[in-house]
Amino acid sequence: MNKREILKRLLNYLFEDKKGFAIAAVFLLIAAAADVSGPWLIRIFLDDYVSKDHYPAMMLWALAIGYITVTILSGFLHYAYGIRFSRIAVSIVQTIRKKVYASIINQPLSAFDYVPAGKLVSRVTNDTESLKELYVQVVASFLQSLALITAMLTAMYLLSPTLTLVVAILLPSVVLVMYYYQRRSSDPYRESRDLLTDINGVMSESIQGMSLIQLMGQEQRFSERFASLNERHLGAEVRIVKINGIFLRPLIDLLSGIALVSLVAIFGWQGHEVIGVGVLYAFISYLGRVTEPLIELMQRLSLLQQAIMAGERLFELMDAKQHQYGEDDAPIARGDxxxxxxxxxxxxxxxxxxxxxxxxxxxxxxxxxxxxxxxxxxxxxxxxxxxxxxxxxxxxxxxxxxxxxxxxxxxxxxxxxxxPHVLPSSFRDNVTLGRNVSDEAVWDALGLVDMADYVRELPNALNTLLGTGDVSLSAGQKQLLALARVLVDKPxxxxxxxxxxxxxxxxxxxxxxxxxxxxxxxxxxxxxxxxxxxxxxxxxxxxxxxxxxxxxxxxxxxxxxxxxxxxxxxxxxxxxxxxxxxxxxx
CATH class of the missing domain: 3.40.50.300 (P-loop containing nucleotide triphosphate hydrolases)
Structure with a gap:
């Protein structure tokens, strides 16, 4: 899949909870209208009353109360939108994580022949966290910025189409910068993400094989390998920082400054009789509120890059070929x-x-x-x-x-x-493995493998926890435990x-x-x-x-x-x- 297909597939998860998404959208639209209303009220105060030296008490109190009300309403609605959208995002990540895990455990064993366990675990944990950042930070900020920019431009156009044209010129330039940034940052972010997975994989495998590493005196070699991966990861991160340093804040601030100077120049050329001081204030306020979301979107593009890379790898796991079984569900009646x-x-x-x-x-x-x-x-x-x-x-x-x-x-x-593998759970759970098996059947199976007396002497018998440091089984006892597991069902x-x-x-x-x-x-x-x-x-x-x-x-x-x-x-x-x-x- 290409990047567009990956992003489309990720965004489709948003619409699985249509009701929740619709409620969040309503909160966002009302919040955007409240954001626009504040500068508009100040514009009325400056142009309709201050410039005319006219101060009716009732109207001024109404403007003041209105300004305070829309400010409080905006904060409350943004909070409600953030909570609602975060809940949707966390639910999506849980859904994807469950699907990835279900896909992994149903893949044929051949899929794990050449994949280190630590690297696989790192991909699942780190990449799903990257997706959470996509929904919570990127998508939520994008929708919030889109609603705010649309509301601001609408208000600007109603105030002065001429000044709105100056601000509108800014937007295509920003889109062009964002597109070029995305092109330049894609490869460094992919390299950084892959190297981070390798680092976590090496760390996990080293801890699992620590006895072998120390037994063979390979501490130095593994340390050098780990250091090499870290150096390469540092190099990728430095390239990302350089790209961000050029494209994120400086270019957007430059474009914003050009737009601001243009607004002031037009105001000075046409005069305050044509364009009121309140209109100029409102435009400058709107311009600041427009550029901040644009800068935030640019900064979120780095998270978008990481999320696309993470989504690509997670979808590879989700779409991997599953183990194929037959359809004959009748029990095996004979053992030949x-x-x-x-x-x-x-x-x-x-x-x-x-x-x-x-x-x-x-x-x-x-x-x-x-x-x-x-x-x-x-x-x-x-x-x-x-x-x-x-x-x-x-x-x-x-x-x-x-x-x-x-x-x-x-x-x-x-x-x-x-x-055999021993679960960090009770002796009973290690024998039953979640199956509906009576304690009597468990004791019978333990008796067949000569472990019943040993388990009865443990502090809590079948409830004794394994893998906690209190009870440690020998290699032979682990094999007897594994044998008891299968004898419970008598295959x-x-x-x-x-x-x-x-x-x-x-x-x-x-x-x-x-x-x-x-x-x-x-x-x-x-x-x-x-x-x-x-x-x-x-x-x-x-x-x-x-x-x-x-x-x-x-x-x-x-x-x-x-x-x-x-x-x-x-x-x-x-x-x-x-x-x-x-x-x-x-």
């Missing part, structure tokens, strides 16, 4: 899995999975093993429907995964990730992505017993590096660089003495060496 000749690539060029085919019967146990980068987690993501395969087909419960609705897919298949298919990698052997054995008991109700897919955890799997698929290298049961693969046998022997050797080290320490 069929993967047929599946190929996949994240970027469309580098293959990650090549001709993957595997079948798992309902209640079966499939294990995926292989070295890092072999494609195990990618296959799990495809089974979850996070990414569509480049070619081939995946069926869950005998139905193509592409045909399943979001509700059917998320209720029928669950994934326990290697690094038809359960995928464990190294979900038992960080728990001790005793707890792992109890979890394995729980999973074995659940196998008659769900199909289990396990991604594992520790081969001892998958020895009783119905089928073990060995992946290597995206290809299926071996497939079979534990005993069959050992008998083949291929890659799986090599991995198993290596782990046995490591376990034996560790045992010898422990014996030596004892």
């Amino acid at each position: 899995i069929n993967v047929s000749d599946v190929n996949f690539s994240y970027d469309g060029t580098t293959p990650v999975l090549n001709n993957i085919s595997v079948s798992v019967k309902e209640g079966g146990f499939l294990a995926l093993v292989g070295h890092t980068g072999s494609g195990k987690s990618t296959l799990a993501s495809l089974l979850m429907g996070f990414y569509p395969p480049s070619s081939g087909e995946i069926q869950l419960g005998g139905r193509p995964i592409a045909s399943l609705s979001q509700n059917a897919l998320r209720n029928g298949i669950a994934l326990v990730q290697q690094d 038809r298919i359960l995928i464990l992505d190294e979900a038992t990698a960080n728990i001790d052997s005793g707890t792992e054995e109890r979890v394995q017993q729980a999973l074995s008991a659940l196998r008659h109700t769900m199909t289990i897919v396990v991604i594992a590096h520790r081969l001892s955890t998958i020895a009783d799997a119905d089928n073990i698929m060995v992946l290597h660089r995206g290809h299926v290298e071996e497939q079979g049961t534990h005993q069959v693969l050992l008998a083949q003495q291929g890659r799986y046998w090599q991995m198993y022997q290596l782990q046995k050797t490591r376990a034996h060496l560790k045992e010898l080290e422990e014996q030596a320490r004892d």
